[in-house]
Amino acid sequence: MTELFTVFRNHLFLTLIQIINDIENGEQYTSDNIIQRFYGNFSFHPCLEREIRNILTLFFNTDGPFVQCRFPGQIPSMLLTTAEKEWIRTMAKDEEFSFLLTPDCRASLLDDLSQTETLFPLECSGRQTERHHQGDFPLQDSVRSCIDTYQQALWQHKKIRCYQYNSTNTFCPFRLEYDVASKRFFYIVYDESCQQFHRLPARMITDITLLQEPVPDTLLQKFKVFLEQQKQSVTITIRKKWNAVKRCFLLFSSFDKDAIYNEDSDSYSLTVYYYKFDTPEVISKIISLGSAVTVQSPQVMRKKIINQLKTSYARYTEGSIE
Incomplete structure (x- = not known):
């Protein structure tokens, strides 16, 4: 359950490096430009807004018409660790994962990481799944559609309604997990009614509806407490x-x-x-x-x-x- 990549902080950190290097190369940014750049594809969320405001205060002087870096100087490009490269290549090479990437993006990743080993031989990864979970793979169109909706909910920080056979529940989406070894997707969700996190196998969910109600900005802290317990x-x-x-x-x-x-x-x-x-x-x-x-x-x-x-x-x- 340890994150290899984080959703907010990885994006914000890499964007911060790009903005600082842009300013050092002569580009001009206003405070609004920086905020817009940090948000990227994310929708407004109090947690993300707080992170961005903290970064603005710590790294930039916003008194003038254009921001200035408090710590001038070029920052070297951040290189991926070996573990990150191996994880990315394993995911990109796995045919069952390919639908989450555009063909051009997948081909580019495989080309750039051609000298990187996968975490383990992929031809061995699906044996247990095929033996114990017949029909789990290849993923059905309905499962792929649910995963796509779930991703949108994660990006927009919106609640979802999950349909699981004869039951319907409203959850706060927290994380999409993919177990490369067993080739299975899982939804990590928070149930406010019982104040518990659940790990739902994607194949068990028949439909997901994206709601407009936002998730609470205390979700990450709740998850840390939950894991400790x-x-x-x-x-x-x-x-x-x-x-x-x-x-x-x-x-x-x-x-x-x-x-x-x-x-x-x-x-x-x-x-x-x-x-x-x-x-x-x-x-x-x-x-x-x-x-x-x-x-x-x-x-x-x-x-x-x-x-x-x-x-x-x-x-x-x-x-x-x-």
């Missing part, structure tokens, strides 16, 4: 059989984790950090590794996995008897 971890031992170690690291590639190699037992001790709402996904990944993995702690996770295995076994034996 949701932090959990599980420690497992992975033995080197059936390619379990590589499979395990691939399955948990999107999670924060610590790994220790035990020479005596020729195994790995892996601690995976996750959030409470990810528990079903974590359990599913652990079970998929079979007897090559042992859950060390916490005990509550061991019991959940044991109970799920017992339930699955009971269903299997009942079906066999029939």
Whole structure:
């Protein structure tokens, strides 16, 4: 759940560098010009407005007809980190993600990053999805339409109405997630009625309507508090059989984790950090590794996995008897 790119701050930071360099090259900006430049495609929002006003006060002198930089001097262009380049190339190369980019933009990214490796071989990324979620990919037109509406809501900071089979709910959109390893989209939304965040699989939403009511500007702070309350971890031992170690690291590639190699037992001790709402996904990944993995702690996770295995076994034996 850690952001690689932020929505506001990344855009504002890069725009600030461009404006400072423009002024150093002789271009003239008024305060209104700068505000308009910072907003870009964003709609008005109190949080964004506050960020822009703070930047104006800190970096520019606005007393005269044209603004002047408080800290004159050219700023070197910001280069992407290796992790950012690998993430961008992985997303751009993934055919299921291509609909979010124009063909020219996608071709340009792939050309510019031709020497950059992907995060992992994409031909291996969809196996679990294809096995457990038939029909999830390629994305249906209705799912693509919902994702497009959701993106518009994020940019405009507007609430949405989600239709999920027989239920309808109004949410504050917060983030669009794409898990490259499992090739799945998720909507991170805030439900004001119960004051909780939810992680909704995109394939489970049948329709999304963009509303005109704005989202509260305290949403980011609420999310930080929510995440702190949701932090959990599980420690497992992975033995080197059936390619379990590589499979395990691939399955948990999107999670924060610590790994220790035990020479005596020729195994790995892996601690995976996750959030409470990810528990079903974590359990599913652990079970998929079979007897090559042992859950060390916490005990509550061991019991959940044991109970799920017992339930699955009971269903299997009942079906066999029939």
